[in-house]
Structures are given as C-alpha cells and as structure tokens.
Amino acid sequence: MSLVEIESFTLDVQVVEASARVIHEVSFKLEAGQSIGIVGESGSGKSLTLRAIAGLSPENSVVGGKISFQGEEVSAMDRERLMQYRSSQVAMIFQDPRSAINPVRKVGDFLTENVVTNLGWSKSDAKTKAIEVLTEVGISNPEKQLKAFPSELSGGMLQRVMIASNLLCQPDLLLADEPTTALDVTTQSSVMALIDQLRLSRGMAMIFVSHNLELATAVCDKILVMYAGRIVELLPAENLREKSRHPYTRALLDARPRLDGRQNRLNAIPGQPASGLEWTQGCTFAARCAFAQDICRSEVPVLRKIQESDVACHRADEIDWDVS
Template sequence: MSDLLRIEGLTIRLPVDGVPRTVLHDVSLSLAPGQTLGLVGESGSGKSMTARAIARLLPPGAQVEGRVCVDGAAVFDLRGAALRRYRAEDVAMIFQDPRAHTNPVRRIGDFLTEALRVNRGLGSREANRQAVELLAQVGIADGERRLRQYPHELSGGLLQRVMIAATVAVRPRLILADEPTTALDVTTQAEVMGILARLRREYGMAMLFITHDLDLAAAVCDQTVVMYAGRVVERQASARLHSDPLHPYTAALVQARPDLGRAAARLDAIPGQPTTAYEAPEGCAFAPRCRHAEPECGEGVQDLRAFGDGQSRCRRTLELRGKVAP
C-alpha cells in the first residue's frame, strides 16, 4: 500500500528576534491511507509545527527544507487553485481550542455550511439539510436550532463536535487532529474520540493524531511517533510503546504517567526542563535529562535506526532494550 502522507527530511526555521532558529530538524515519517499515526512529546517538541507544515499554515518568514507529499503531490510546490483545492479536499485540521478557530459573530450554521456551499457548490437549503445530518452524526440533536446559535452558546464539548462535523463535511483524505480533546473533561473526551474514530472508519480517512496522552495514543493509533526537541526519536506500534520502549525518553514518558494499578508516593517525573530544537545541546538533545547518558552521547546526533518493526535515535538502544521499560 502506497503512503498517503510522506515527510522526508523536514527542517523548519523561524525568525526569533530577527535570527532564524531551527524548530524542526530532519523530521521524516509516513502514513498509509485509512491509518492513524500518533504524534506525542512534551510542549515544544515540534508536534503542532509538523501538522501546520502539512497544512501549509506556517507563520511568515518560515524557512523550509525537505519535502511533504500527500498522495504524491509536493505540498510546498502547490500554488493558487491547486493549494486551495488541497486545503479544501485533501486535508482538514481539528484544532485544540475550537473557540479560537470559530468566528464569534457568525452563527454555527454559517461555519458548517461554508465548505458545503463553496467547495461542493450546494445551495443554502441543501447545505443546511446536510449540516443538520452532520450534527446528528457527531451526537448533536436538534440540529436546526443549533445552526441558529453562536459559538458562545455551546459548551466546549459541543463546539468541538461542531469542529469535527465541519472537518468531515468535505470528506478529506487526511485529518490533522491537534490535541482535539485537551480542553475537555474525561467523559467528553471519550465521546469525542469515539465519534472521530467512527467517522474516520466510515469515510476511510487517515489521521495524524497529536496528543500528550500516551494511553490515548495507544488506544487510538496504529503507530506512534515520539518527538523531542524538534526531532523524531522513536517510532513503534502503539501497542508496544508501553511494554517495550526503544528510546530512554519514551520510557521516561511512560514511567511519568499516572497508573492506578501502581502505588507510588509521587510521579516519577523527568528531571530538568523540556528543550526546544534551537536550545538543544550538541549531540543527543535528551542526554542532559537521561539517566542512561554517557559522555559519547554528546558527540554528534544519532541517526534514526531500525530495530525490528520500530525505529530509535538512541545509540544505546540495543544495550538498554528491555532495561528501560517501567
């Protein structure tokens, strides 16, 4: 099966105080049609920047190296009508905060039917009818009344469901979900993820799912990519990420999560502070926080190497495998 999404050597620099700073470094990953790929890591690791690069939503002044291809088309080569068609038909993004990405002075109906009217050429009556059906699919009853409401009249959970309905309205081939459940309570999180998983299966869409929650990634994603300081440090089947982590950073993330089945006086937190790509030291960026680091870890960046069905960027992976798991 050919890849729907392929990223090769993606490096992004952004101007910080007038100086270009690297925020993503040599990111490579792939995603097949119909699959879900998780992207996890601490704040500043480059997860959202990767998604924005795929959607061509990078800030002004961004310098880009490498390639992002969706269904064989080079995304950064698209211009004009081809770029508009790509954003309208091929890729759609679900943002972390739906209130920040809906117009507060426009009704929900305007937000939901715009893509149906503009991209699919539907009249207002038919667009409204389909919008009501979309709301029903995401678990929102009384759709006709909801279309007349404004964003401030809906709870965070309902508004995120509206965002999902708008995303699937045009049946994109790739969904970029940037922590879509972070601002929701646990019950609503489960409902929203269930809706998203069902719609993805029904329409055969692939999804890049960004999250801080390793347990959620394991439940939702076929494979998970772990990022640290703007680099991919591990990729592995989600089911094995907890039991057989390849990189010490992944093992530290697993160890730091709450576990109802394990008695502990406090969480085993990762020492030190998260590091951005442009603040990272020479060599392995995680070395200053790693309990397994050796002097050689500061001498050059390790390549991402294959280990069985997974990949790791740690030079001691073979030596430590099986010893870093919780």
Template sequence: MAPLLEIKDLTTSITSAKNKLTIVGGISITLEAGETLGVVGESGCGKSVTSLSVMRLLDKKVEISGNVLFEGADLLALSEKEMQKLRGNQIAMIFQEPMTSLNPLHTIGKQIAEPLIRHQGLSKREAKERATQLLRQVGIPRPAEICSEYPHQLSGGMRQRVMIAMAMACNPKVLIADEPTTALDVTIQAQILELMKKVKREQGTAILLITHDLGVVAEMCDRVIVMYAGQIVEEADVRSLFRDPKHPYTVGLMKSMPDVKSEQERLESIPGAVPLLHEMPGGCRFAPRCSKAMDICHRQAPELHAAGDGHRCRCWLYAEGEKK
C-alpha cells in the same frame, strides 16, 4: 504502493535578528490510507508546528523545506490557490482550541456550510441541510436549532463536535487532529474519541493524531511517533511502544503515567525541561536529561537506528555494533 501522505525531511525554521532557529528538524513520516498515526511529546516539542507546516498555515516569515507528498503531489510546491482547494476538502484539520478556530461572528450552520458550497458546489439550501445532518451525526442535539446559534452559545464539548463536523463535511482522505480533547472533561473526551473512531470506521479516513496524552494514543492509534525538541526520537507500532519502549525519553513518559495496578504513591518525572530553540545542546538533544547518557551522546547527534521489527530509535544505545 505509495503512502497516502508522506513527509520527507520536513524542516521548519524562523530567522530572528541574530540567527536562524530550527523549530522542527528533518521530520519524515508516512501515513497510510485508513491508518491512525499518533504524534506524541511534551509541549514545545514541535508537534503542532509539524501539522501546521503540512497544511501551510504558518506565517510567511517561517521557512519550510523538504517534501510533503499527498497522493504524489508535493504540497510545499503548490500555489496558495491550489492549497485552498485541498484544505478542508481532501485534507482537513481539527484545531486544539475550537473557540479561537470558530468565527464568533458567524452562525454554526454558516461555518459548516462554507466548505460544502466552496468545494462540493452545493447550493445554500443544500449546504444548510447537510450541515444539520452533520451535526446530527456528531451527536449534537437539536441540530437545526444549533445551526442558527453562535460559538459562544455552545459548551467546549459541543464546539469540538462542531469542529469535527466541519472537518468531515467534505469526506477528507486525511484528518489532522491537533490535541482534539485538550481541556475537555473525561466523559466528553471519551465521546470525542469514539466519534473519531466512527469517522475512521465509516469513511476510511486516515488520521494524524497529535497529543501529549499516552492514554489517548493507546486507545486510538495504530502506530506512534514520539517527538522531542523538534525531532523524532522513536517510532513503532502502538503495541510495541507500550510493551517495550526503547528511547530513554519514551521510557520516562511511560513512567510518568498513572497505573491503576501500581501501589506507587508518586509518579516519576523526567528531570529538566525541553531546551529552548536558541539553547539546543550539541549531540543528542535529550542527553542533558538522560540517566543513560554516554560521552558520545554529548558529542555527536544520533540518527534513527533500527531497534527491532518496525521499531526505530534515535539513541546511541541502539547504534549498530554499539548496543550497550
């Protein structure tokens, strides 16, 4: 049976005055119905660009190639009118910063009602009733009153709940959540994650969860993809990744996490920074920061190699016949 969402060799690039810069290169991802897939990595690794490429929400100057198959239909081949029928209906997205995603000129109720009127054919009165019901479901107090309020009148946690209510209004099959808990305090963060679990449990929604927080990944995800400098460097089920990370970059991310069982006073960090688009190194993109780099790492880019049952790793350490 084919995956619900299948991304094949997705490449996103932009042409500058001097050259063509690849932001995301050759990404391939599958998302099964009812699954939560985490996409993790440092800021600037291409996580959000991948999600915006799937939704086709990037500037027209940005070139996107490859295939994004949703129930067999290639989203990259659809017209903008056809994409508008899918966005917010069968595929929905929770954006990183709700204050910039919500329209400050319209009430909360009107913004939630819009996709219900457009995609579900509800009348304004029915859509308003449904909007109130959705706000109640996401745990917002006084939902009828909140429907008449504007985004600036709500707290960050409340705005994020509104975003989830909007995203779930039409019962989408796929929910893309881009850093849904960033800038929220830990109590609100836990509530938002529990709300997403409830959505998945009750509606069977598949979730593509983009985050830099490995704690969120451990709590929410079935499988994990680790990205670095626009590429997938590791892919595994969540238990395997935390039990036995393979790629040196993933190992570095794990060591940078606080551990309540450890008496270590200082967390380890990965030296250096993610390379700029116009300064990508030859060979393995992580090699300049890697303590295990070999000569071949600087000369030749590795492919995603099998590194155990369902585990793949973009590292020469796991190349067939060359495992060190």
C-alpha cells in the same frame, strides 16, 4: 504511493534577526487509512509538524525538505489549490474550538461557508448535509443548532461542530492537534470516541497529536515520539508499553499518572523540556538522560531500525528495560 510522505522536513523560524531551526530532519510516511500519534512534551515540534502537512507553517518560517500528499508537494500548491486541499482533502481539529470559530457567525454559516464559497455547493445542499453531519456527531435538534451562536454551545458541543464541519466533504486525512485537551474529562472521552468511530467508519487516515500516551495508543496504529524538534522513536502502538527503547519514550511512559495503584505520584522527567531551537553537539536528550555517555554528548544519534522500532539513541540496543 503513501498518502503522506515527509522527507527530511526542516523548519527554520526567524527569531529576532537570525534564523534558527526548530524542526530537524523529520521523515515518516502515513498510508491511506492509517493513524499515527505524535507524542512528546510541550515544545517538541508536534504542532509545527502537523500544521506543515496542511501547508499552515508560520509566516516567519521556512520549510525545508519535502512534504507530499498523494504524491503532490504541499509547498508547490498555489493559493487556490491550497484552499481546495484544505477544504476537501485534509480536515483539521485543534485544541480550542472557540479560537477556530468566528463568535459572531451562526453555527450554520460556519458549517456551510467553506463548501458554498470554495466548492460551489448550493446553499440548500449544504444545509441538508450540515444537518446530516450534525446528527452524525451526536447533536440533537440540529436544525435549531444551525441558528445558534458559538457562545450558546458548550466546549464539547462546539468541538462536535468542528468535527462535523470537517466531515462535510469526505476528507482523506484528519489532522487532530490535542482535540480534547481543552474539554472537561467526561466530555474528553466521548469526543475522542466519536473521532475514533468516524475515522474508522470513513476509512480516514489520521495524525493525532497528544501528550496523552494512553489515548494515542488506544486510537493509533503507530506512535511517533518527538523530542526537541526531532523524531526519537517510531514504533507500532501496541509495542509502546513493552518494547519501546528510547530512554525518552520510557521516561514519558514513567511520567504518566498510574491508575493501577502501584504508584500514585506523577513522576516528572528531571530537567526542562528542550525545544529544537536549543543547540547541542550530541543527543538533545543527553542532558536529562540517565544513560548518557561521551558519545551521546558528541554525536547526534540517527534513527536506526531495532526490531520493529526506529530509534535515535546510541545506546538503545544495550539498555535492558525491565517492564514488568
């Protein structure tokens, strides 16, 4: 049994009076201890997919298909079970730590509240463990920091507190949604290194959402590329740079800032990113794709296996990418 199994996941949101699909038939599996990076432009459905795994889909939405954690369907969990699931089995780190932490409560209360209220730990056990995890995430003088208010900590420190709060009860899965995007560049790399090191030492699985392909490749086993609410390519991370085949993946790679001096201009992908809400008859990327032909505008491509990749492109096996 896989740790997480997602089968034909769809998400319909209520927009004005009508319902519209933003996530289309997303299926993938995550094994225990494995890490998957979800990449794609803004609006491609990365956060909605990640949140659905935690049972946190928006109120105005309807989930279709099946999402299971250790064989148990997330949509079948009642309130109490969901609370337990989120407080002890899955951990979540979001982009902006300040929006996830109550500004008027002390750091110590934030850290211990969940385990005391939901898991029945004693206050003194929770405090001892909180000091232990704060030390583990590199916060010096943890006893003092327990009494601090969030406003007294920098963004990087606060993200470390968020990470610590997730480590109190040994979760099996870490869901991280652009965890370093809101931080300054130097803090970004130290926080990312911390997440990576803690994940590996604890054998946690991870789903890591990022628009930074380089970073996702460095910390993940597999890369899942989303466009307009669909998976367009799923492949081993080490194959991304040289063996990815979807024109969208190649365009994303090309759109990265290059540090090797060969090109210092940021190549944006022509056209506007599409969301899953946009209806098209064929491939949603066709409007922006240099390789699109008639079939691409009339038939939705399904994922098919080409060597080690799963690719949703009618022309994936014809295009010869020069990656030198």
